[in-house]
Amino acid sequence: MRELRIHGRGGQGSVTAAELIAVAAFEGGVYAQAFPAFGVERRGAPVQAFVRFNDQAIRLRSQVYEPDYIIVQDSTLIRDVNVFLGVKPGGIVIVNSGKKVDASVPAGVRLITIDATSIALEVLGLPITNTTLMGAFAAATGEIKFSALENALRNRFRGDLADKNIMAAKKAYDMVQGGA
């Protein structure tokens, strides 16, 4: 079983990202489970969401403490929350940042930084980075195919909004595949 933990702030779409990654993974033929850990329900407060991927039905209901993958939607969270806590050796951490991340990730963990905010602003015109980071996740981990992600986005958003989110995700997907 592989596990993903997403760190974000209320309003950034972490919960939606977890749901859509699970939907895309399920399309790829694995059992997936996505769930949020709501804290205080307000914009800007730190939130977490989780996804599990497994070849069999998933029974475990506890939160994710030793993730294989971590997505950090907002690099300012690194100051407030120990976002790398428990990450497995060989794990992958994706951080949304335009700068070099000045936090030390544990040895043996691959750190990918991507300026998802700039991509989202350019493509969507909004600083909502969840779909962009989903593209990066697909490329970095191989847990979900881009086509499945595209389907998941198209089922969730309508018309133009779906197109734009897919475009943002694709941009990040290509950047990470190209070695970002």
Next chain:
Amino acid sequence: MLEITEGSHAVAKAVKMSRPQVIAAYPITPQTHIVEALADMVADCELDAEYITVESEFSALSACLGASAAGSRTYSATTSQGLALMFEVCFNVSGMRLPVVMTIANRALGAPLSIWNDQQDSIALRDSGWLQFYAEDNQEATDLHYIAYKVAENPEVLLPAFVCFDGFILSHTYEPVDMLSQEDVDRYLPAYKPVQRLDADDPISMGMYATPEYYLEFRYEHDQAMKRARNAINKAGKEFGEMFGRDYSALVEGYRLEDADTAIIAMGSLCGTIKDAIDEMRSAGKKVGLLKIRCFRPFPAEEIRNALSHVKRVAVLDKNVSVGAKGAVAIEVRDALYGKALPVLGYVLGLGGRDVRISDIRNIVSLAESGKGDQFYGLRTEVL
């Protein structure tokens, strides 16, 4: 067909396919997604039901009471403080023997205010005369709604039912669920035929005044109906299994219990985590098993006695506490095992959304092995 969906939406779909004629509910976290989805279905004409918007949970269940008395299949959903506000109406619905089905997205009760999961809300209504089912996952959560209607409306039973599933932990989780088709549900659950109903052309009064010469007998009849519900559940669960391959005929379900020394007893989503913990402990040579209680009312005392005849100790995990006593399940399990020299140890845990991990289950089994129990588990003593 297996589809991946949020627990609340899976439940809403199951409710829709059960064809309720009247829905009355008041939104409250974490139940909201269920009733929002149902309101959409009614507004979009996907579900031909009367959706009554009300100003409180008291009114919601009161509207359901009236609609059910008039002979409609009726649905509501709530949690926590909302259920507490329904307290009085709950007793009226069951006393009038009206087969209302209500989803409880289990949540802690305030004060202190908490939106997170435990099972104190439905447990606090354990004496209210409603059937109580507890779901381990969203598959069970959906299936149990069809079974709840079938049992509740059985003329031998005529009692309302709670289908309880853990708030957030199940209600907000996306996972694959095998949804029945409308044709399947229609085959399993025919239209509701009330034994008696309010009808202006043939009037009756319901829930009349009972003098001391009659009240005791009414409560006895109510209790007898609850006892008959065991049979009705066995039958309805078996029929479901024959039709769709998932057998819910038993009120309890064992997992690796056959040769277990330590039996863990729990209800709801906790059971999934416990099963993973048991697999781990078994690999390390520990003989541990689980007895899941799927139906808490009627209480399956005999099934529990039979299932535990060979074990050396029982650890009961309660996501509730009867303050001043113990967890409700621990008390009742001990009562079911009265006269047997079998240690039954209770652990109150996971209250107000405290996460329960595999390591916690391992620790509890160790505590049980050393005879320590009847305690709160996982206290952060540094804040006491």
Next chain:
Amino acid sequence: MALGIGCSSRPGKAPNNKTGSWRVFKPKFNHEKCTKCGMCKTICPEGCIEESEDEFFIPNESYCKGCGLCAEECPSDAITMEQEEK
């Protein structure tokens, strides 16, 4: 009587309960003083006073509980309450 499910029951009628035996005092109507105004019929909580063919008012003793409201309200003092011999 067998219990109805959920304490339900068929509707009955007030006349099924003959309440006349509850009475200690019964009203005596003096037709010489009576102006046939009908106040007694209007005020009777039991609804048991009826108008006869000659337009005088007569209580139905099967139901009259002897409450005395008719005597209290009669504007002509044509009704007196008398202890009933049992």
